[in-house]
Amino acid sequence: MNHQYIERVVDLTDPGKNIIYNMSTEEARESVKSGDRDAVRKIDGQFALVSVDGKTVHLARSIGRPLRYFIAKLVDGPCLIIADRIDTIYNYLKEEGLDDQFHPSYTRMVPAHYITKIQLLGCPDPNPVYERFFYPERNSLKEEKPEVLGKIYMSVLYEEIKKWLKNRAKTGPIGVTFSAGIDSGSVFLLTYHALRELGESPSRLKAFTLAVEGKGEDLEQAHKFLGDLGLEMFLEPVEVNIKDIDWKETIKVTEDYKPLDIQSATMNFALLKAIRNRYPDWKYIIDGDGGDENLKDYPIEENPELTIRSVLNNLMLYQEGWGVHSMKHSLTYSGGLSRGYTRTYAPAEVLGFDGFSPYTLPNVIEVAESFPFIKMTDWDHEKLYELKGKIVSNGVKAITGLDMPVFPKRRFQHGAADRSTFNEKFPESELAYRRTFQALYG
Secondary structure (H helix, E strand, C coil): CCCCEECCCEEEECCCCCEEECHHHHHHCCCCCCCHHHHHHCCCEEEEEEEEEEEEEEEECCCCCEEEEEEEEEEEEEEEEEEHHHHHHHHHHHHHHHHHCCCCHHHHECCCCCCCCCCCCCCEEEEEECCCCCCCCEEECCCHHHHHHHHHHHHHHHHHHHHHHHHCCCCEEEEECCCCCCHHHHHHHHHHHHHHHCCCHHHHHHEEEEEEECCCCCHHHHHHHHHCCCCCHHHEEEEHHHHHHHHHHHHHCCCCHHHHHHHHHHHHHHHHHHHHHCCCCCCCEEEECHHHHHHCCCCCHCCCCCCCCHHHHCCHHHHHCCCCCCCCCCCCCCHHHHHHHHHHHHHHHHHHCCCEEEEHHHHHHHHHCCCCHHHHHHCCHHHHHHHHHHHHHHHHHHHHCCCCCCCCCHHHHHCCCHHHHHHCCCCCCHHHHHHHHHCCCC
């Protein structure tokens, strides 16, 4: 990749990884350069964009494209280095003989859904200024019936999948990382239906389901899910050895240390490695990441920092964390799925897949945020947890005519292996994950 200095800015991002439907990459950059939040919101797709105007730099991203930056000190002033990965920044600094300035905690992650503005004015380090470009209205829908909400929600998701098929995944096979849960199940069925509607052969599609040592509940669930619908011919089990489950390697790949994200990413990495070994030329992967965040389907009682009121009263809490101006906002990472999406992005990226997570797109999130969660749940945890299956299955039925099976919620990392295998491979303490991450850079 060519490294080009522009007003002491080194942009190491690859614009080819953006998925933008309604304008060119250059037009999208101009929208970011304007600093106009409404113009940036009009960029339709999945993107990470850098725009330089003199000594002013604007950065903007959706959840599906991580973006980081680092300021190096040169004799004649600061140099801003921008990339999607920490190690890309580190390797560039080594090439330039500047790696003595590096520490991973000095990197910054651009928060999803904000325009990040940086003025390169010299010392001291410039402070970034954040302005939200994506601002969905919470609780704006009055409708409470799951069948109505489901049709609205899944219709938007379906359109995003069709756009991806028509503009990105035009040819070649498509793999769904498939646990047969609500998110991956809905993505599989909508993609299957879209291929048929577009006159494409559904044989392009495979549902890849991970089973460690041939065990885990996901594979059994996948057989039942697809078997009940007469679609079992699309299932391809992917069995891996326990030795292939390597959370330390995954920390290096994802460049993070949050236990739940690392556990999920470890299973995802093992699955994708096995697919890559089996199919050296496979390109397109689609998944259901972001579905839990959109419909707030995480067990609140497992997190001592959360209450149902904090979840329902904070805009996109699961997608963005506590916000860029909060005490809990990390200087090194953004929050929520904006940070955690590397669990999905990074394994696919390092293995050469072109990944797509339609649930993470702003158009889809916007619909989910409009649901009247408070009215529908009356602050009841159990009512909240029941919503997702009802909404999504009704929506899939409305679009495809198929009765999507709904199984009890289970995290990916818990369904791909039996409990004893999981406990054997993963430490309980976050400290073990954090120390492994810190050791990557001495």
